[in-house]
Amino acid sequence: MSGAQGSDLxxxxxxxxxxxxxxxxxxxxxxxxxxxxxxxxxINGDQPINQAEAAERFMAAPExxxxxxxxxxxxxxxRDRQMHGITEWEDLRRLAxxxxxxxxxxxxxxxxxxxxxxxxxxxHVHWAQDADEHNAIILSLLRDHxxxxxxxxxxxLTEECGFRDFMAESGVEVVETDLGExxxxxxxxxxSHVVVPAVHKLRSDVADVFARTLxxxxxxxxVHYLTEQQREKTRPLILDAQAGLTGANFVVAETxxxxxxxxxxxxxxxxxxxPLQIASIGIEKVIxxxxxxxxxxxxxxxxALGSPITQYTSHFRGPRRGGELHVVLVDNGRxxxxxxxxxxxxxxxxxxxxxxNTCPVFRRSGGLSYGATYAGxxxxxxxxxFNRHRYSSLPFSSTLNGSCTNVCPVKINIHEQIAxxxxxxxxxxxxxxxxxxxxxxxxxxxxxxxxxxxxxxxxDSALKHLPRxxxxxxxNTWGHGREVPAxxxxxxxQWYAANxxxxxxxxx
Amino acid sequence: MRIGLFVPCYIDAFHPEVGIATLQLLxxxxxxxxxxxxxxxxxxxxxxxxxxxxxxxxxALFVRNFTGYDYVVAPSGSCVHHVRCDMDAxxxxxxxxxxxxxxxxLVEFLHDILKVDAFPWAEFxxxxxxxxxxxxxxxxxxxxxxxxxxxxxxxxxxxxxRVRGLEFVHIQRPDECCGFGGTFSVFxxxxxxxMGYDKxxxxxxxxxxxxxSADSSCMMHQQGCAQRLDMPLKFIHIAQILNxxxx
Amino acid sequence: xxxxxxxxxxxxxxxxxxARPLPQVPYFDPPPGTDLTAVFRAxxxxxxxxxxxxxxxxPLDVVRGIVxxxxxxxxxxxxxxxxxxxxxxxxxxxxxxxxIGVVRASFGVAETGSVCLTEVDLxxxxxxxxxxxxxxLLDPARIVSNLHRAYQRPEWRTMHYAVLQSGxxxxxxxxxxxxxxxxxxxxxxxxxxxxRAG
Numbered sequence: 009m010s011g012a013q014g015s016d017l018x019x020x021x022x023x024x025x026x027x028x029x030x031x032x033x034x035x036x037x038x039x040x041x042x043x044x045x046x047x048x049x050x051i052n053g054d055q056p057i058n059q060a061e062a063a064e065r066f067m068a069a070p071e072x073x074x075x076x077x078x079x080x081x082x083x084x085x086x087r088d089r090q091m092h093g094i095t096e097w098e099d100l101r102r103l104a105x106x107x108x109x110x111x112x113x114x115x116x117x118x119x120x121x122x123x124x125x126x127x128x129x130x131x132h133v134h135w136a137q138d139a140d141e142h143n144a145i146i147l148s149l150l151r152d153h154x155x156x157x158x159x160x161x162x163x164x165l166t167e168e169c170g171f172r173d174f175m176a177e178s179g180v181e182v183v184e185t186d187l188g189e190x191x192x193x194x195x196x197x198x199x200s201h202v203v204v205p206a207v208h209k210l211r212s213d214v215a216d217v218f219a220r221t222l223x224x225x226x227x228x229x230x231v232h233y234l235t236e237q238q239r240e241k242t243r244p245l246i247l248d249a250q251a252g253l254t255g256a257n258f259v260v261a262e263t264x265x266x267x268x269x270x271x272x273x274x275x276x277x278x279x280x281x282x283p284l285q286i287a288s289i290g291i292e293k294v295i296x297x298x299x300x301x302x303x304x305x306x307x308x309x310x311x312a313l314g315s316p317i318t319q320y321t322s323h324f325r326g327p328r329r330g331g332e333l334h335v336v337l338v339d340n341g342r343x344x345x346x347x348x349x350x351x352x353x354x355x356x357x358x359x360x361x362x363x364x365n366t367c368p369v370f371r372r373s374g375g376l377s378y379g380a381t382y383a384g385x386x387x388x389x390x391x392x393x394f395n396r397h398r399y400s401s402l403p404f405s406s407t408l409n410g411s412c413t414n415v416c417p418v419k420i421n422i423h424e425q426i427a428x429x430x431x432x433x434x435x436x437x438x439x440x441x442x443x444x445x446x447x448x449x450x451x452x453x454x455x456x457x458x459x460x461x462x463x464x465x466x467x468d469s470a471l472k473h474l475p476r477x478x479x480x481x482x483x484n485t486w487g488h489g490r491e492v493p494a495x496x497x498x499x500x501x502q503w504y505a506a507n508x509x510x511x512x513x514x515x516x
Numbered sequence: 517m518r519i520g521l522f523v524p525c526y527i528d529a530f531h532p533e534v535g536i537a538t539l540q541l542l543x544x545x546x547x548x549x550x551x552x553x554x555x556x557x558x559x560x561x562x563x564x565x566x567x568x569x570x571x572x573x574x575x576a577l578f579v580r581n582f583t584g585y586d587y588v589v590a591p592s593g594s595c596v597h598h599v600r601c602d603m604d605a606x607x608x609x610x611x612x613x614x615x616x617x618x619x620x621x622l623v624e625f626l627h628d629i630l631k632v633d634a635f636p637w638a639e640f641x642x643x644x645x646x647x648x649x650x651x652x653x654x655x656x657x658x659x660x661x662x663x664x665x666x667x668x669x670x671x672x673x674x675x676x677x678r679v680r681g682l683e684f685v686h687i688q689r690p691d692e693c694c695g696f697g698g699t700f701s702v703f704x705x706x707x708x709x710x711m712g713y714d715k716x717x718x719x720x721x722x723x724x725x726x727x728x729s730a731d732s733s734c735m736m737h738q739q740g741c742a743q744r745l746d747m748p749l750k751f752i753h754i755a756q757i758l759n760x761x762x763x
Numbered sequence: 764x765x766x767x768x769x770x771x772x773x774x775x776x777x778x779x780x781x782a783r784p785l786p787q788v789p790y791f792d793p794p795p796g797t798d799l800t801a802v803f804r805a806x807x808x809x810x811x812x813x814x815x816x817x818x819x820x821x822p823l824d825v826v827r828g829i830v831x832x833x834x835x836x837x838x839x840x841x842x843x844x845x846x847x848x849x850x851x852x853x854x855x856x857x858x859x860x861x862x863i864g865v866v867r868a869s870f871g872v873a874e875t876g877s878v879c880l881t882e883v884d885l886x887x888x889x890x891x892x893x894x895x896x897x898x899x900l901l902d903p904a905r906i907v908s909n910l911h912r913a914y915q916r917p918e919w920r921t922m923h924y925a926v927l928q929s930g931x932x933x934x935x936x937x938x939x940x941x942x943x944x945x946x947x948x949x950x951x952x953x954x955x956x957x958x959r960a961g
Binding site: 026028029030031033037038039071079082095096099105106107109110112113114115116119120129130135136137141185186187188191192204205206207210214231232234236238239240243247248262265272273274276277280281282291294297298299300301303304305306313315316317318319320321322323324325326327328329330331337339343344346347349351418424462492512 | 766767769771773774775777778780783784786789791806811846851852854856859860882889891892893909910913915919920922923924925926927928930931932933936937939940941945947961
C-alpha cells in the first residue's frame, strides 16, 4: 500500500530500525562473508548415520557455524530472560509434565473424547496407522475435491511422513507458506530445526536459492528484500489454492479443538483461504481440558524463541461456514513408543526446539548433520524408534551435559534417555564391533588391579594405555586438535606407596 | 571419621598432584584417610558408552575397595556422579547401596559434610575462572543452573571465596559444556575440540590467568585445547588451591 | 474404522499402568491492584503492535481518518465505515486487495498483549490476515490478566475459529532478522474504544 497522506497518525506505522522483540535476535547478527553452504549427513540406505562426519563439514564452513551458534545461543538467552520474568516458571513446567503424563497414560480415553466432540462440531476425523496411510487419506481427500494445489504450514509430522515427495509423485503441487520451510522446500532440503527450519543458512544462501527458484536478484541478500519477495511470490499461490493443510501444536479433548501456533499467520492463511481445510495431528498432542491449554501456550514460545507468545495462536473447533474441515490423527510409531518403559515420556515433547538451542553439539553441527527428521537432543531419543539401525550412532552425538533436560518445558529427562539408548543399543548389538571390543578390554583391565598396574607401570606406558581404555582413545585421536598431557614423574599410586607406606600390600 | 580416598584413573596417571593435594587437605582436618591400593576406576568409561555389562566387574571391585568407610571422597564430580547416580551394572546389595550413598565429591564433602568455613593456609593471588563439570553442576547440584529459575548459589565459589587474594572473573557462557564428555571426546573429536576452543577463548577473554575446576577430566581437555591455541591459560584443581598452592 | 480400532487397541495395550492424576491448574493471578491496561500496553508493544497516541482526539475519528486515506478498506465495526462491503458469503480470497481491515476484538490479554479475534469479530476469517494492515478496537474493560483467565472465556466453547493475535505477522527465519508482514498483516494498530454494546 502506498500514498497514504495526512497527519502522522494517518500514516502507516513508520518502518522501524532493527527490531529486537518477539522472535527476532536480541543482538545484531549479520553474516560477513559468503561461503558455500555445507550440506547434511550422507544417507546410505540403512547404514548408521555418520553425524560426526557431517558435523566436521559444517564446522569447516566457519561463518555458517559461527552464525548458527550465535543465533541459537541468543534464543537460549532470550528464553532465560522470559523464564526470569515468570515467577511460576518451574510450577508451569511441573504442571505441563503432569498434564502430559496424565494424558498419555489415558490416551485412548482422550482421543475418543476429542473425536466425539470434534465430530459433533462438524469436523471429519480420520485415523492413520503410519505415514503411508496418512498420505493416502489426504491424497484421497484431495482427489475427491479436485485439488491441484495444496498450501501448507509447517508440520514436523508431515516431514516424518515424507508428505511433499509423496504428493509430488502424485501430481499435487504443495506450497509451504512458512518462510523458513519455503526456503527449505525451494532448496530441496529438509528442515534443520523444528522451529527455525532454515537456521543453518546464511542470508547469502537464501539469496542464491531465491535467485535460482524465484528469479530474485542474486546480488541482493537484504533480509527485508528476500522476505518481501517470498511474500509477493507466495501470495498468488495461496489465493487460488484449493486446499490448506496445517499441523497442530495442541489438541483439546474437552472441546474438540486443535490449536496451531505460528508467527507469520501462515497457518491461518492456509486454513482460512481455501475451501478445504485439513490438519495432520500426531496422537500424542491431546490434552484433557481447556484449562490445561494456557500452561502450554505460556511455555511454548518462551522456550522456543524467548518470545512471550507466538504472534498467532489459532484455535479451530469446527469448519468455517461453507467450508470443510478434516483432521487426520496419526500414530506412525507413537503407540509403540508409549510401551517403552524408559522412553515413553519422550511423547510429552511439544516440539519447542529449546533442547536444540541449548545443545552445544547441535549448535556446532547443524541440524542436517543428524540425517533424521528430528535433530538435536530430542532427535537422539526419538529417531531410534523409527529405525534403530540407521539411527544407532545418534545417541553418541552428545556429551550428556544435561542442559537439554533443564530447558525442556515438559521436563523430559532427555540426557538420561540418551544414556538409556546407549545401553539399549549396546545390548541389542547395535554398537560398532570395535567399540564394543575396546569396552570389553577396558572392563577386563579395570577389574583386575594387578593387570591394570602393570599396564600403567611407567609414565610412558600409562600414556600409551591409559587414555586408550579410559576414553577408547588412541593418542592420534586425542592429539588431533589437542595437546596430549605431559607425563608426570610418578603416578599417585607410586607417590602414595613412597610417602604414606602402610601395612597394605600391593595390588593382588 | 574414616575416609576412603578414591583417586580416579586419569588423576592417578596424569595429575598425581591433585590426588596428593586432596589427601593432604583432608588430613589437615584431622581425618583418618586411607587410599585402598586395589582401586582402579568407577566403571564410567564403559557405561558412558552404553556397555553396562562390561562395567559390572569394575563396579564390583570399586565397592569391595570402599566398603566399610564412613565416607568415600574423590576429587572428581564426574566419577562421583557415576557412583552415586548411575552405578547400577553391579547387583544392588546392601554394601553397594551404602558405598554409593556415602561417596562424595570433595567440594560437597567440604561444603556440606565438614562445613569448612576457613582455609587459613590458602592464598591464591590470581584472576580465576571457575569451570563446573556438567555432572557436578547438573547431577550433583554443585551450583545453581542457568536453565532453571532457582536462587543463585555455588558451593565451589563459596569455598574459593575463603581463599585470600583470589579474584573471580566471569565468562560469557558459564554453564556451557566444554566438550570433553568422556568417550565423546574421541568419538566426536571435531565437535569436542571446537567446544573446547570456544570454552578456553571464553576464559581467556574474561581475563582469567587460571581456570579452576573440581574435575581434572574437563581441564585435561581444555588444557590440551589451550595449548594447541598457544594460550597462556593455566589450569589448577580446586583441591590444590584449597590446600594452599600459590601458583 | 479398522485403523482407528488398531491404534486404540495398541494404545490400550501399551499405555503405562502408572498413577498420573490430572493436576489442578491455578490461575496465577497478578497482585491485586495491577493496572491491566498498562500491562497490556507494554506487552502489545513488545509483540510489535502499535498504540497510536490520539492526544485529545476521539480515537474513532483517528481511525476514520486512517481508513479514509487508503484506496481499499474493509471494516467490521459499526463505528467505522470502509469502502469494501463484507458479507457472510464474501469469498475469503477476495480480501487480498484490502489495504486496511478494521475489527473489534472480543477481549485482550495483558500478559501477552494478545487480542482475541473470533469468526464473529471477523465475519470472514481472512479479514484478519489478507489485508496489508489491521486496526483493532479493544474495550479496556475487556482485558483479562493472563492466559489462564483468557481460557476461562466463553468464546472457546462456542466459536469454530478464534485466534489470539499478538502483534503483526512476523518472521525471523533468516539470520534472526525480524521482519513484519511475512505472510499476514504488516502492521497491527490498536485503539482503546469502549464497546457501547458491552
